Amino acid sequence: MTALTGAPPATPGPGPVPDAPRPPRHGGLASLVPAVATVALLLGWAVLPALFTGHDPLLGDTSRALHPPGTQSWFGTDQLGRDLYARVVHGSSLTLRATFLAVGVGLAGGGLLGLVSGFVGGRLDGVVMRCVDVVQAIPGLLLSMALIAVLGFGTVNVALAVGLGFVAVFARVTRAEVLRVSTSTYVEAAHAGGVRRPSVLVRHVLPNSAAPVLALAAVQFGQAVLAVSALSFLGFGAAPPAPEWGSLVAEGRDYLVTAWWLTTLPGLVVVATVLATHRISQALDPEARRRT
Amino acid sequence: MLRYAARRLLQSAVVLWAAYTLSFALLFLLPADAVTLMLSGGADEVFASPEQEAELRARWGFDQPPAVQYASLLGRALTGDLGASLTTGQPVTAAIAEALPATAQLAGTALVLSILLGGGFAVAASYTRSPRLARVLRALPPLGVAMPTFWVGLILIQVVSFQWGLLPALGDTTAAGLVLPAVTLSLPGAALIAQVLGTGLTTQLGLPYVATARAKGASRPRVHLGHALRNAAIPSLTLAGVLAGELLAGAIVVETVFSRPGIGRLTSTAVGAQDLPLVQGIVLLAAAVFVLANLVVDLLYPLVDPRVDLGPRTPSGAAP
Numbered sequence: 001m002t003a004l005t006g007a008p009p010a011t012p013g014p015g016p017v018p019d020a021p022r023p024p025r026h027g028g029l030a031s032l033v034p035a036v037a038t039v040a041l042l043l044g045w046a047v048l049p050a051l052f053t054g055h056d057p058l059l060g061d062t063s064r065a066l067h068p069p070g071t072q073s074w075f076g077t078d079q080l081g082r083d084l085y086a087r088v089v090h091g092s093s094l095t096l097r098a099t100f101l102a103v104g105v106g107l108a109g110g111g112l113l114g115l116v117s118g119f120v121g122g123r124l125d126g127v128v129m130r131c132v133d134v135v136q137a138i139p140g141l142l143l144s145m146a147l148i149a150v151l152g153f154g155t156v157n158v159a160l161a162v163g164l165g166f167v168a169v170f171a172r173v174t175r176a177e178v179l180r181v182s183t184s185t186y187v188e189a190a191h192a193g194g195v196r197r198p199s200v201l202v203r204h205v206l207p208n209s210a211a212p213v214l215a216l217a218a219v220q221f222g223q224a225v226l227a228v229s230a231l232s233f234l235g236f237g238a239a240p241p242a243p244e245w246g247s248l249v250a251e252g253r254d255y256l257v258t259a260w261w262l263t264t265l266p267g268l269v270v271v272a273t274v275l276a277t278h279r280i281s282q283a284l285d286p287e288a289r290r291r292t
Numbered sequence: 293m294l295r296y297a298a299r300r301l302l303q304s305a306v307v308l309w310a311a312y313t314l315s316f317a318l319l320f321l322l323p324a325d326a327v328t329l330m331l332s333g334g335a336d337e338v339f340a341s342p343e344q345e346a347e348l349r350a351r352w353g354f355d356q357p358p359a360v361q362y363a364s365l366l367g368r369a370l371t372g373d374l375g376a377s378l379t380t381g382q383p384v385t386a387a388i389a390e391a392l393p394a395t396a397q398l399a400g401t402a403l404v405l406s407i408l409l410g411g412g413f414a415v416a417a418s419y420t421r422s423p424r425l426a427r428v429l430r431a432l433p434p435l436g437v438a439m440p441t442f443w444v445g446l447i448l449i450q451v452v453s454f455q456w457g458l459l460p461a462l463g464d465t466t467a468a469g470l471v472l473p474a475v476t477l478s479l480p481g482a483a484l485i486a487q488v489l490g491t492g493l494t495t496q497l498g499l500p501y502v503a504t505a506r507a508k509g510a511s512r513p514r515v516h517l518g519h520a521l522r523n524a525a526i527p528s529l530t531l532a533g534v535l536a537g538e539l540l541a542g543a544i545v546v547e548t549v550f551s552r553p554g555i556g557r558l559t560s561t562a563v564g565a566q567d568l569p570l571v572q573g574i575v576l577l578a579a580a581v582f583v584l585a586n587l588v589v590d591l592l593y594p595l596v597d598p599r600v601d602l603g604p605r606t607p608s609g610a611a612p
Contacts, residue, residue, distance in 0.1 A: 134310040137582040138575055139537035141544060142559065149563045149571045150319055226440055230545055233442045234560050249443055253549075256450050263450065267443030274438035 035279035038272055045092040055083035057090035057243050066259050076261040078251065088266050091243035095228060098159035098237075098244075102224040105163025107217050110170020115209075117171065118178030119201050128171065135168040144227060148236050155238045162227045166220055173216050177209035184208075218281030222274040229270050245270050293594075300590060304583040311579035312369060312572075316362055319568045374576070375569040377562070384573035387558060392577075395554035398473055398546070399539040405478035406535065410485025414524075417486075418493040419516050430490060436483030441542050445476040445549035462551045473550045477542045481535050485528055492524030526597050529589050536585040540578050 045052055055073070060080030069076040075084035117128040135143065140162075147161035181187060182205060190200045231237060232246025240247070245266050252262025356364070365375065374384040410433075417429035452458050452472060460469045496502065497520050505515050540555065547556030555574065562570040593600040 130310065131314065134307060134314055134579070137307060137311060137533070137537075137579045139541035139578055139582075141541035142537075142575060142578050145544070145559060145563045146315065146318065146571050146575050149566050149568060152566075222438065226438075229440055230442060233440070234545070234548060236563070246440075246442075249440075249446065253446060256446065257454050260450055263443065263446045267440060267447070270440050270443065271435075271438050275435070278434060278438060 031279055032283055035276040035283075038276035039280065042092055042096065042273060042276075045089045046096045047093075049086075049089045049093060053083070053086040053089045055086035057082065057086045058241055066255065068259075069261050069265070075265045076259065078259070078262055079255060084248070084261065084265060087243040087248055088245070088269055091245050091248055091266070092269075094155050094238055094242065095225070095232070095245045098155050098162075098228045099221060099224045101156070101159035102162035102166065102228060103217050103221050105160060106166025106170050106220060106224075107213070109164070110167040110172075111174045111213055113167065114171040114174025114176075114213075115178055115201070115206065118175035119182065119197075119205060125175070129175070132168045132171050136172075140165045140223075141227060141230060144231060145234075145236070148231065153236050155232075155244065158228055158231045158237050162224055162231070165227070166224070169220065170213065170216065174209065174213050177212050178205055181205050181208045215281060215284045218277065218284050221281070222277040225270060225273050225277070297591060300587055304587055307583050308576065308579055311576060312366065313362075315572045315575045316365065319572050374573045377570045378567045379562075379565045379570075384569050387570060388555065388573055388577055391553060391555045391558045394552060395540075395543050395547070395556060398470065398477060398552065398554060399536075399543060401470060401474040402477035402481065402539055402542070403535070405474055406481035406485055406539075409478060409482035411489060413482070413486040414489035414493055415516065415521060417490055418497060418520075419512070433483040433486040433490070436479050436486075439479070441476060441480065441545045442549050444479060445473070445546055448472050448476060449550075469550075469552075473546050473552060476549070477539060477546045480542060481538050484531060484535065484538070488531060489524055489528045492527050493520055496520040496524045522596070526593075529592065529596065532589045533582045533586040536581045537578065540581060 049057075060082045061077075062081045064073075064077050065079055065081040067073060067077045067081075069084075073083045073085060075088060077083055078087070113128060117125045138146075143165045144158075144161040147164055148157060151157040151160060187200060187204050190204050191197075195203075228237070229244070229246030229249070232244040233250045235247070235250065237244045237247055248266040249263050252259065252266070255262050368375070372385060376383050377387055380387070413429055413433065417426050420426050420429070449462070449472065453460065459471050460466070493516075497516075502515055502520060505519055506512075510519070543554060543556035544559050545556070546552075547554045548560055555577070558570070559574050561567075562574065
């Protein structure tokens, strides 16, 4: 695996460091509960935005343009008098859908690739892993942007581009898990007992290698939110009137001096989302480390 | 040592070739071809008759079968010709060479800042005797990773430039104008270094040689900075390739936020105009930077860690 690029890009040191004196505990329930609450709130925003705000995200009231945050509009209003809180709430649907799609594409594509590559082994495995090495030599954001250049703009294409960029990471981790599971005695027993190879793959290898891959999906969720909003900030996401977290920050860019809330608050929502999902991913898999 | 370097150079060339092939497959074989994209995509719609389209296609060689295109493009790439930008007609290599110095300056400054900031945090977190301070220092890097770069940049402009009136905000190419972009760009890398180095320091400080050194009378600063840090820094060195990539990808966002010229701006313009040859050139540049960073680090290893021997043994098979 290291033959091509010399150093394995993501795994620091001569292997995992499981024997560190005491694993740093990032709080217990005290931080997990707010994290789960945050994610629940965000999902609520995305699924039932009307429940959380009475304002229309697209309808402006120019007499109330650029009002600072207050009791009437929690996050203030933008240059057209649109309620920023309503735009963030409605924007969460687009942004989170793109995030889910991105992680889904990465998980499905990379998972399948890693599963087959690890299980079949041999020359196929070699070719797939060399490709993964090469893909991982290109920074994720740049890879996604190159894909966007081909696929075109829009929320769905941004999500696809981010997801395809994740395929390499998921393939690598899935393959490692499959290799680990494939050498275990129960898989050997299944082979020896005459179970056909596809059945072994589906009934024994898949379920037993799934947990770390799903934990990686939780980690990548935060990365996906960041990537999707960065691409949306750069202007490759939804077309203007539709709100996305990244494009909301970009729109506020022209009002940095007069209206701090337009950039600050949507960005804070992104930070809260990433932190909350990161905390939950740690709870799912205490061993999970950044594997980008 | 020389033989090792030669072999690694050869491997690097193979990676670059693979990156070229992969980007060719991605960019030129997917659904639409470059000419259709150029005419339909981008900001302004261009109308062309089928004859004009065919002529454009013939001029860029897109009417040839893929294998022929690939062979001729690869042949030209080997001579240093990556084609021309579809929008400006400027050679891709010239466009990249023109934009590279500004980004190199920005990324270099950010790299130094990343190492200082990340290293500082990691050492401070393991050196302090106050558990509360250590907890705060260890909680900050994950926060740094969670903050979108574009947002950090805008907040810095808002506070430092507009509220405090300290540093120039946008489009400034002087040294003072470099500070905020470099700080913004350095944060994700600094957070990464702080986390990896922090883990390394915790591991090293628990090892018996540290206790021995302390027992023999070495001071705390000496044990931390002289012994543990040196050993803990080795895994962090491996990050160089990832870090180089982070800096390049970060520059795309940072240069847009701060309206600076450079590779990042070139990238977003190229993607915005769906200028595939230029995009491919930049992807190749990224792969080259990654390969080069790893090559340098591999050659540096023996200097940092005398136990590493670059002799006849092959470094393969060390899969994580």
